[in-house]
Amino acid sequence: MRIRATVAAVSGALAISAFALPAAHAAGAGSSYRADVAKVREAAVAASGRTAFSTAAADTDPQPYPLDATFSAVKINGGKAIVVGAAAHVKVPFTYTMKHGADVDITAPDFATGAYVFKGDSQFFGDDPATCTATSSTVATCKGVIDFYPKSDDSTIDLTNASAGAVKSGVLAIALNGQDPSSSTFDITKVGLADQSPFASPNLQRLSQLTVDAAPEPVQKGKTITVTGKLSRANWDTNKYAGYAGQKVQLQFRKKGSSTYTTLKTITTSSTGTLKTTTKATVDGYFRYVFAGTPTTPAVNATGDFVDVR
Structure with missing residues (x-):
């Protein structure tokens, strides 16, 4: 799904950008994952009145707290070019390592993490979050897929010809901590967010x-x-x-x-x-x-x- 964004591409930084709420392509977890990612980012920007979030933001601005999570060894499609045809849905695998604080519960049902690919104001996520396996109390290896749709189920075009060529990747993690982004009582300050980019990615090709x-x-x-x-x-x-x-x-x-x-x-x-x-x-x-x-x-x-x- 293409998500309009202004990408804050600061290596090693926690960042958030203004995103349009994506429509989900698949029922179930994918629907919730895409919606939660978009709503947390939108809420952060709307609350702060800024176009980007960072750890340097003013303390008086309601915002997600910086989640203690960083990412490394990001690999998209095994380093091979991402090739997508005219109509078929393509699933592109990714892997990465996540290091997190001891107080971050990556097994919580409302914790989600995943990689994405971006170019300009377009970003492409998976329908579902990554699956992570703990290798220690503070390190996990994660894997999943990014879903590319030349044409989505609702007949809106996700990919455009302008998306092709050199792209970058990023990884994010969200801890909702019991907060419901669709609720009128949603408290953005109780939500943790880590969003790190850019990482290398193979080209996206037609x-x-x-x-x-x-x-x-x-x-x-x-x-x-x-x-x-x-x-x-x-x-x-x-x-x-x-x-x-x-x-x-x-x-x-x-x-x-x-x-x-x-x-x-x-x-x-x-x-x-x-x-x-x-x-x-x-x-x-x-x-x-x-x-x-x-x-x-x-x-x-x-x-x-x-x-x-x-």
């Missing part, structure tokens, strides 16, 4: 697709073969795939019986992502197009198309 078609087939030796294809990628604004224009793509050939492809030439996709070039038929073999990828779009190889040369 899934790519690449096709190839070599014709005619069969073909006489020495005759011209026309090789067509198309490079497309997920468009998160429309939840469809669209051509990727102006990209360098290699035409490669593998002789029948060989396991090695050789690059024949490099061509550029058209304004609609299409590819077209010609080459001479010499021996039986496979033609394919190869795209090296960009920060917003992963590399992709077309499946080789066999041509019978006679």
Whole structure:
């Protein structure tokens, strides 16, 4: 779910930003987790009249108290790029270590922690909080997933094309201590909050697709073969795939019986992502197009198309 925010990206600091209340995608724990995160942050900002919370805030400003928790060894998707298609829900795993004070009860039913990914004013959380395993009285290892929805159940778009590329990650923990954020008697000063960022994250990328078609087939030796294809990628604004224009793509050939492809030439996709070039038929073999990828779009190889040369 995309959550609008002004991110306070201060390494090692406890921080909170103004967030719009997210709609939940899943019933149960995910619904409560997303709502509680948003309400605690909104309440802190509304109470203080500021756009960001920190331990340096004035004592007279009603606010969550700084929860004694810090995070380290944050890893998103095992360090691999986060690749999301045009419509399918993608779950991206994360792990981290949480160090906390002895008075912080991480087993309490209203304690929640989790990692998130952000870029600009957009943040992406999991439907559910992380699961943590204590390794000592003050240290726990945590794991969970961040849920990415190109199109949510209520037809609102979570991801947009602007979300793709370099992103950062953060981790938060909330101790409600019996407080109900939806109650009129909610007391923000009794809620603990730790929110630490930025941490490194792999790029968030729009899934790519690449096709190839070599014709005619069969073909006489020495005759011209026309090789067509198309490079497309997920468009998160429309939840469809669209051509990727102006990209360098290699035409490669593998002789029948060989396991090695050789690059024949490099061509550029058209304004609609299409590819077209010609080459001479010499021996039986496979033609394919190869795209090296960009920060917003992963590399992709077309499946080789066999041509019978006679």
